[in-house]
Amino acid sequence: MPHVDTLTKKGYIDLLPDEYMVTVIAEGGPVVGKSGYMPAWSSVLSDQDIEDIVLFIRSLPLY
Numbered sequence: 001m002p003h004v005d006t007l008t009k010k011g012y013i014d015l016l017p018d019e020y021m022v023t024v025i026a027e028g029g030p031v032v033g034k035s036g037y038m039p040a041w042s043s044v045l046s047d048q049d050i051e052d053i054v055l056f057i058r059s060l061p062l063y
């Protein structure tokens with residue numbers, strides 16, 4: 001079972017490019033070498049939805 005890290009970890013999430021976040025959310029974990037337990041969301045969420053989610057993740061306080 002993969003360890004899913006927090007999306008608010010300072011020095012980690014802030015170093016991941018927006019394009020990477022969009023890709024992993026849209027296409028799922030294996031496309032970026034991560035776990036297949038991370039589903040692809042492109043059939044559920046629009047491109048705009050995914051951009052909004054990335055902006056939301058960026059708005060969260062880091063710790």
Ligand code: HEM
Nearest residue numbers: 002003004005021024025029034035036037038039041053
């Ligand atoms: C819209 C909802 C979701 C978003 C925005 C999201 C976002 C992300 C992001 C950005 C990553 C990459 C993190 C990294 O590179 O370290 C990731 C990885 C992952 N996510 Fe999600 N996720 C969502 C839903 C889910 C769900 C429902 C599951 C499980 C049922 C899940 C399981 C995982 C796993 C297992 C990984 C890979 C961890 C690894 O291999 O290091 N995610 N997710």
